[in-house]
Amino acid sequence: MSRIGKLPIVIPDNVDVNWNDSEIVIKGKFGTLQTKIPETIGIQQDNSILKVSLKSEARNLRSLHGLYRTLINNMVIGVSEQFQLTLILKGVGYRAVVQGKELILNLGYSHPVKVNIPEPISVEVVQNTTINLKSCDKELLGLFASNIRAWRQPEPYKGKGILYKDEQIIRKAGKAGK
Known part of the structure; x- marks a missing residue:
């Protein structure tokens, strides 16, 4: 399992996160960003913490775990701070x-x-x-x-x-x- 993918994403108060199985949309003070996510990536939110997980443990899918966690984290930082x-x-x-x-x-x-x-x-x-x-x-x-x-x-x-x-x-x- 990815070490980076396991890290939680802290969501600031002024950021709004919405997702479905294939897309995530993040809105904040500096704009709105969206990206497509594969069906094998799961997202859970507890209050102001977002966690990215894998739905299956296939080898070629594990490499996407850290990537999509980092992409989502960069989107959150971008819309809140630039x-x-x-x-x-x-x-x-x-x-x-x-x-x-x-x-x-x-x-x-x-x-x-x-x-x-x-x-x-x-x-x-x-x-x-x-x-x-x-x-x-x-x-x-x-x-x-x-x-x-x-x-x-x-x-x-x-x-x-x-x-x-x-x-x-x-x-x-x-x-x-x-």
Whole structure:
């Protein structure tokens, strides 16, 4: 049995959890999230504690136990507190601006890069080089951050690119001169 799957999920007071055999819907202060769950996953609720269990002990189904417990826990945390990621633009002339529903990035290309911002994500640009992303959906937030980062991966020689906050780039030595 999964060690992570056995852990209980504590539900805050301002979060509402509803489920049936195939879907779970979680509503909170920052939004509503829903996901499909397999029929082999069972959910029990006692007051403000949610427990995820397996209905059968088949080997291939046991791996889903911890996964769905973590997904449900991330949904509860997201609708009650929100997730936040910070990206830092590091390079000469790199900057970002939010215009309407688009994030416009100047990353050293001959043209500005325009990225559409998905609905549940809020974007804030601080001092032109720091991008703060907030959302209740952890999966969508990470995917959006990686799509932005894909425009300029950090490179090991000068350390330029789009970095996550507190990310350390291992620098390489350049060519050794004569």
